[in-house]
Amino acid sequence: MPKSSKKRTRRSQASVEGRAPAFPGPIWGLTILGSLSLNLVTIALLASLYESHGPLRCEAGSSGFVAEPEKAVLIASPQSSAEEVEMVSAEEISVSSTAGSRPTSKDAIINLDHGDPTVYEAFWKRMGERGDIVLPGWQTMSYFSDVSNLCWFLEPEFAHQVRRLHSLVGNAVVDDGRFIIVGTGSTQLFQASLYALSPPDAAEPMSVVSAIPYYSSYPTVTDYLRSGLYRWAGDASTFEGDAYIELVCSPNNPDGSIREAVLSSKNGKTIHDLAYYWPQYTPITGAADHDIMLFTVSKSTGHAGARLGWALVKDKDVAKRMIKFIELNTIGVSKDSQLRVAKILKVVSDGHELPGNKHRLFEYGRRVMSVRWRKLRAAVKASGIFSLPEFQSSLCRFTGEETETYPAFAWLKCEKEGVEDCESFLRNHKLLTRSGRHFGVEAKYVRISMLDRDETFDLFIHRLLSLR
Amino acid sequence: MPKSSKKRTRRSQASVEGRAPAFPGPIWGLTILGSLSLNLVTIALLASLYESHGPLRCEAGSSGFVAEPEKAVLIASPQSSAEEVEMVSAEEISVSSTAGSRPTSKDAIINLDHGDPTVYEAFWKRMGERGDIVLPGWQTMSYFSDVSNLCWFLEPEFAHQVRRLHSLVGNAVVDDGRFIIVGTGSTQLFQASLYALSPPDAAEPMSVVSAIPYYSSYPTVTDYLRSGLYRWAGDASTFEGDAYIELVCSPNNPDGSIREAVLSSKNGKTIHDLAYYWPQYTPITGAADHDIMLFTVSKSTGHAGARLGWALVKDKDVAKRMIKFIELNTIGVSKDSQLRVAKILKVVSDGHELPGNKHRLFEYGRRVMSVRWRKLRAAVKASGIFSLPEFQSSLCRFTGEETETYPAFAWLKCEKEGVEDCESFLRNHKLLTRSGRHFGVEAKYVRISMLDRDETFDLFIHRLLSLR
Structure with missing residues (x-):
C-alpha cells in the first residue's frame, strides 16, 4: 500500500489516559502473585522453586517478567485450598506458575500479567505446513x-x-x-x-x-x-x-x-x-x-x-x-x-497479496480482537465497578474501512468504592494483572493482556463477570 | 565420563605467554584493516560503506568485530592496485570486506582477525540431512x-x-x-x-x-x-x-x-x-x-x-x-x-556414541587442527622471523590417548629485527590479524584465527612462506 498524502483524520485517544500523579521515585518492580495451579504435576515441579526465600534483590523485568524486592506474595502450597496460602519471596516466582500454560479449572489462577501472544497459535496451526522451515545443519554457521x-x-x-x-x-x-x-x-x-x-x-x-x-x-x-x-x-x-x-x-x-x-x-x-x-x-x-x-x-x-x-x-x-x-x-x-x-x-x-488466499493474519487478528473487546466491554459494563478507555474509530488505510481500536492490553480502572489497589483486588480473585504503579500512575489502574489463548481469555471474562 | 580423582598431570603452558609490560591504559579498540577484495562485485557493493569518513567513536567489538577510534586504515579503492590506497575511518569497516567470504586470488587480502569458525562447514555438509531441523510455523511462539x-x-x-x-x-x-x-x-x-x-x-x-x-x-x-x-x-x-x-x-x-x-x-x-x-x-x-x-x-x-x-x-x-x-x-x-x-x-x-558412526565431530576437528598446526609450524620455521607457543602433550581422557594442543588461534610473535608492530608488518602483506596490544601485551604479538575455511587457511600458509 503506497504512502498517501491524505490528511490524517485520526482522533482516537484513551479517555482515561491516566494523568494521575506519578508514583514517587523510580519504579523498580512489580509484585507478581504466586499461584496455585490445580494441575498437581505442574505444582510438584514448581515446588522446588519455592524452597528458599532469600532476600536477593530482584529488578523488574523487561517485558513483564517482574517482581518487587522483598515483597511477599500469596502462593498456595500443593495441597492447600485456595484459602490456605503461604508466603514466599516474589523473586522466586518472577515467572508465575501459570504463565505460558492453560487454565485447568474454572477457579484456576489466571495470569494476564505478561503480554504472551499465544492468541496467534491457533492461526499458525491452521496454516498447516505453510509456515514451516527447514534449517540445514551446515547453514548460516x-x-x-x-x-x-x-x-x-x-x-x-x-x-x-x-x-x-x-x-x-x-x-x-x-x-x-x-x-x-x-x-x-x-x-x-x-x-x-x-x-x-x-x-x-x-x-x-x-x-x-x-x-x-x-x-x-x-x-x-x-x-x-x-x-x-x-x-x-x-x-x-x-x-x-x-x-x-x-x-x-x-x-x-x-x-x-x-x-x-x-x-x-x-x-x-x-x-x-x-x-x-x-x-x-x-x-x-x-x-x-x-x-x-x-x-x-x-x-x-x-x-x-x-x-x-x-x-x-x-x-x-x-x-x-x-x-x-x-x-x-x-x-x-x-x-x-x-x-x-x-x-x-x-x-x-x-x-x-495472493488472490484466493484465505489465511490472512491481520484479518484473523482483527476478528479475534474485536470479539474479545466486545466481550470485555460487556463484562465491564455488567460488573459496574470498572471502566475502560474509549476510542474513536478511524479510516484504516490498510483495510480501506472505518475501524475500531482493539489494543493488545486492557487498561482497566477500578471504580469500586474503597478499592485503591486494583491489582490486589483482582489478585484476591485469582486474576493476575500489572498495577498502574509500574506504569507511573495510580494503583487504581491495571494492565491486562488481551493476547492469551481463547480458554484463558474466556475464563478471564467469566471471572470478571463474577465480580461486583 | 565421570570425574576422576587422579592427580592432574597436565603441564602444557604457552612458552611465550607474553608477560610483557601491559599496554598503558585500558585498551579501547583494535585496528581492523580495510581491504581490496579482488572480487569486483563485492567491491562495488562495499563501496557504499566507504563513502563517509565521520569521526564517530568506535569501541572495540565483542568478538573481534573491532575498530580503533579515529585510526585510519588502508583500504584499496575498487580500481586501485595494491599500492594505490586511500585512508578511511576504521569504524567504517569494523567488519572487514573479506570477512565471511572466500579469497578470490593468490594475492587476495586474508582476514584472520575474527575467529569465524567456518572450518566446520565442510563437516556439516558431509553430514547431509542428519543435522537438519524442521521448525513448524506454530511452534515455540x-x-x-x-x-x-x-x-x-x-x-x-x-x-x-x-x-x-x-x-x-x-x-x-x-x-x-x-x-x-x-x-x-x-x-x-x-x-x-x-x-x-x-x-x-x-x-x-x-x-x-x-x-x-x-x-x-x-x-x-x-x-x-x-x-x-x-x-x-x-x-x-x-x-x-x-x-x-x-x-x-x-x-x-x-x-x-x-x-x-x-x-x-x-x-x-x-x-x-x-x-x-x-x-x-x-x-x-x-x-x-x-x-x-x-x-x-x-x-x-x-x-x-x-x-x-x-x-x-x-x-x-x-x-x-x-x-x-x-x-x-x-x-x-x-x-x-x-x-x-x-x-x-x-x-x-x-x-x-553410536557404533559404526563415521561422523565424529571431535575427531574431524582434531584431524583438521593437527594438519593445520603442522603446516603452520613448518611455515614459521621456514620463515625464520616468527615464533609460536610450544605445548606439552597430555593424556586426553576423552580419546584415551596422549595428545597435542592445537589452539583455535595462533599466537604469533614477530622476531624480525626492526619490526615492533607485527600486525602492521603482516597488514603490509595483506594479512589481517589482531595486534597483541588489544590483549594487553606487546605489538610484537598477533592473534591469528586457525578456524577459517581450508582455502583461506592454505592461502595464509602460502603467504607466510613468502615472508622473510
Whole structure:
C-alpha cells in the first residue's frame, strides 16, 4: 500500500489516559502473585522453586517478567485450598506458575500479567505446513550474514520480507534508503537506541523519559546496569530540561492511545516504539516516518519465542552506533530466527497479496480482537465497578474501512468504592494483572493482556463477570 | 565420563605467554584493516560503506568485530592496485570486506582477525540431512519454554543435549544439580555473570580483571555502557585489591595456554570461560568444576550464526541474577536456535556414541587442527622471523590417548629485527590479524584465527612462506 498524502483524520485517544500523579521515585518492580495451579504435576515441579526465600534483590523485568524486592506474595502450597496460602519471596516466582500454560479449572489462577501472544497459535496451526522451515545443519554457521550491509549480521531475506510487509501494510516508511537493523527482540533495539543517542563522553547520563502511563519496562531496562550513558528520568510531561531521549510508544502500552512526542527541543531525541502499530490492533492511518522506529514479531505475528525485532533508522551514524551495541551485546542476532521469521513474514504477505488466499493474519487478528473487546466491554459494563478507555474509530488505510481500536492490553480502572489497589483486588480473585504503579500512575489502574489463548481469555471474562 | 580423582598431570603452558609490560591504559579498540577484495562485485557493493569518513567513536567489538577510534586504515579503492590506497575511518569497516567470504586470488587480502569458525562447514555438509531441523510455523511462539525451570526460557531438549554432551566429553561437571543457563552466545552470558557477581548497591563499581594476554573483548564488553556495577581494571597479575571478578579463559584466547585463577581472596569471584575446552583443541584432562563456566556452540560445533551459549552455574542466587540479566537484556534467548542447536548437539553425541558412526565431530576437528598446526609450524620455521607457543602433550581422557594442543588461534610473535608492530608488518602483506596490544601485551604479538575455511587457511600458509 503506497504512502498517501491524505490528511490524517485520526482522533482516537484513551479517555482515561491516566494523568494521575506519578508514583514517587523510580519504579523498580512489580509484585507478581504466586499461584496455585490445580494441575498437581505442574505444582510438584514448581515446588522446588519455592524452597528458599532469600532476600536477593530482584529488578523488574523487561517485558513483564517482574517482581518487587522483598515483597511477599500469596502462593498456595500443593495441597492447600485456595484459602490456605503461604508466603514466599516474589523473586522466586518472577515467572508465575501459570504463565505460558492453560487454565485447568474454572477457579484456576489466571495470569494476564505478561503480554504472551499465544492468541496467534491457533492461526499458525491452521496454516498447516505453510509456515514451516527447514534449517540445514551446515547453514548460516558464520557470524556474518552480509558484509556488504552496514548491519553485517542482518539476513538479506529477512530484510527483504520486512520491507515487503511494511509496504503491504503501509504502517512505516521503508523505501527511502532507511537502515534496517535486526535485534534480539525490540528490547535489545531499545537499549541499542539509548546507546546510540547518548553522547559517549558526557559528564552526566542522558535523561530518558516517557509520558505516563509508560511501558513498565522502560525504567527498569534503562537503569539495570546503572549506565553512565543514560538514566531514567520519569514522566516526559513533567520533565524540565533541554537534552533528553523521549520514548514514544504508539499505540501506547499500556493504554492503547495514539501518541506523539510531548517534548520538543533541538537537543531532544525520540525513539518511537511501534510494536502495536499493526492492523489487528489499530487503524493504520499513515506510514510512520520517525528517526528511530522499533518493531517486533512478538506482537505482529505472535512469534515471541523467536526473540526478533527490527528497527528502521534514518540517520547512518545512529544506525552504526546501534549496530555497534548489538555487536558488543550479543555479536549479532540469531540467524536461525531471522530465517524462520523471514518465512513467517513471507507467508503473512502472501496471505494478503495472493488472490484466493484465505489465511490472512491481520484479518484473523482483527476478528479475534474485536470479539474479545466486545466481550470485555460487556463484562465491564455488567460488573459496574470498572471502566475502560474509549476510542474513536478511524479510516484504516490498510483495510480501506472505518475501524475500531482493539489494543493488545486492557487498561482497566477500578471504580469500586474503597478499592485503591486494583491489582490486589483482582489478585484476591485469582486474576493476575500489572498495577498502574509500574506504569507511573495510580494503583487504581491495571494492565491486562488481551493476547492469551481463547480458554484463558474466556475464563478471564467469566471471572470478571463474577465480580461486583 | 565421570570425574576422576587422579592427580592432574597436565603441564602444557604457552612458552611465550607474553608477560610483557601491559599496554598503558585500558585498551579501547583494535585496528581492523580495510581491504581490496579482488572480487569486483563485492567491491562495488562495499563501496557504499566507504563513502563517509565521520569521526564517530568506535569501541572495540565483542568478538573481534573491532575498530580503533579515529585510526585510519588502508583500504584499496575498487580500481586501485595494491599500492594505490586511500585512508578511511576504521569504524567504517569494523567488519572487514573479506570477512565471511572466500579469497578470490593468490594475492587476495586474508582476514584472520575474527575467529569465524567456518572450518566446520565442510563437516556439516558431509553430514547431509542428519543435522537438519524442521521448525513448524506454530511452534515455540510463547516467551516461555519451561516455567518449572528457574531458567524459564531454557528449552528442555537443549538442556538435555548440553548435559549429554558434557557427560560424553567429560570436560565439565553437569550432573550435580548445577544450573544450566542459555544465553545469546557466551558474550551475553559473560555480561550476565558480571551483573550477577557485582553488588547492586555498591558505591564503587566492581573491578574486572584478567591475566595478560587476555581476550581482547573483555575490556570493551565490560566498559561499553559505563556501568556503575562493574568496570575493567586490567591485568589480574598486577591487580592490587581484595574485591574483584577474575576472568579465567582456559584454554586461553589468544595464546592457547591452560590457565587457573591468578588471584585468591574471599571477596574475589571467578568466571571461567571454557569456550575452547573441547577435544579438537586441547586434551581433556578432567571435568572442570568451577562456580561459573561459560561455553558456546560457536567454537564447539562451529554454529556461530546461531548465537548460542550456555553457562553452568553452581550457586542458585547467582543463577537467578544471571537469568534476570538475560530477562532484562533480551527477554530470553531464541527458541529457534535452541531447538536447532539441540539437534546439532544430539547429532554430535550420536556420532561419538553410536557404533559404526563415521561422523565424529571431535575427531574431524582434531584431524583438521593437527594438519593445520603442522603446516603452520613448518611455515614459521621456514620463515625464520616468527615464533609460536610450544605445548606439552597430555593424556586426553576423552580419546584415551596422549595428545597435542592445537589452539583455535595462533599466537604469533614477530622476531624480525626492526619490526615492533607485527600486525602492521603482516597488514603490509595483506594479512589481517589482531595486534597483541588489544590483549594487553606487546605489538610484537598477533592473534591469528586457525578456524577459517581450508582455502583461506592454505592461502595464509602460502603467504607466510613468502615472508622473510
